[in-house]
Amino acid sequence: MRIDALDLFCIRMRMVGGFKTSFGTQQDRDILLVRARAGDLEGWGESGANGFPGYSYETARTGWHIIEDFVGPEVLGRTWPDEGAGPAMAAAFADWRWHPMARGAVEEALWDLEARHRGMSLADLYAGDRGRAERIPVGISLGIQDDFEVLAGQIEAALDRRYRRIKLKIEPGADVGVVEAVRERFGDIPLMVDGNCGYTPDQADALVALDRFDLMMIEQPLAHDDLHDHAELQARLETPLCLDEAIKSPADARRALELGSCRIINIKPSRLGGRTAALEVHDLCAERDVPVWCGGMLESGVGRLHNVALASLPNFRIPGDISASSRYWAEDVIVPEVELDEEGHVAVPDAPGLDGRVVEELVRKYLVRHRALT
Ligand code: OSB
Ligand code: MG
Secondary structure, eight states, X not given: XXXXXXXXXXXXXXXXXXXXXXXXXXXXXXXXXEEEEETTEEEEEXXXXXXXXXXXXXBHHXXXXXXXXXXXXXXXXXXXXXXXXXXXXXXXXXXXXXOHHHHHHHHHHHHHHHHHHHXXXXXXXXXXXXXXXXXEEBOEEEOOOSSHHHHHHHHHHHHHTTOSOEEEEOBTTBSHHXXXXXXHHHOSOOEEEEOTTOOOGGGHHHHHGGGGGOOSOEEOOXXXXXXXXXXXHHHHOXXXXXXXXXXXXXXXXXXXXXXXXXXXXXXXXXXXTSHHHHXXXXXXXXXXXXXXXXOOOSOOHHHHHHHHHXXXXXXXXXXXXXXXXXXXXSSOSBSSOOOOOTTSEEEOOOSBTTTTOBOHXXXXXXXXXXXXXX
16 A cells, blocks of 8 residues: 555644643644545544643644654655554554654554555454454543532533543542542442642652542552652552553553553553554553553544544453543534443444544634645
């Protein structure tokens, strides 16, 4: 397979309500989309990076630079296998340092292209011989709220829509009290928290105090580059720790499990540098009987559909941050949008790849910049 063109689309979409985490509040989201064209087929990918370096150092613009100047020319200049294009691309760039979200976006587009070329669903392509589910249970991630009643209203609405797991963002000072109030009001719901690296080891007592609330897990409370302090914290906790930011590669996942830094891993393909790396982490955790779940980066429908497909694999044993499109977007760039069924599941599409669901007119409606590399 030769790629005739790579289109970069930077779009800006306004989120329904803001989203506050310990690293900042987001309202408008800059999203980098990639379209790879080969003959009359196309494949789409999304970088997961934001407009500012809060979650990671990457932004939509650093992704643009890396793809435009480095990854793009390399991808356009080679022939890729018709079967296994994604892993071949991951291997070709294995020696490059970082910029996982930029590389991951292009890799996703190649996976989609291959799925369409072979007439396969993305889920079947990702699953290979692992097997996969027909539908996946999903959870919702709720930002920090100054007013508890606003948060309580969001939880109620999420439970009404049958979300299968509620994740609360926490930060020092907005943690134990909030969780206690949620347990009092809502009882034994499937609940977890995410600290987004907002805590130092000195502030760990608040995290240990969360132990009595029977949380599914505490996600990444300590530094983004730490495995050591998380291991010490995990030793003090009954509640499993789950790492997000600190797992930047399959090697990090192995180290974290060997050190005891966590008992669950959040797989975000963008953070790991693509679907190939995500599959590696999935398999490594499966071998060690460590559950994984699929995290989110407030994706548009492009990344969201790739995540739905990936999360259908068997070791995704916990509902992921894969909400309905309407959770974040008044109008998504895909038609039909991602929706929940009556039981809080999303159906895993059987159609080939993203199957023409990405609507270019909608992408252009939110366009900030476009460039076609040929
Ligand atoms: O830490 O999981 C996170 C959103 C942006 C950056 C980091 C995170 C999140 C979320 C929301 O929690 C995930 C989603 O619903 O897409
Ligand atoms: Mg997280």
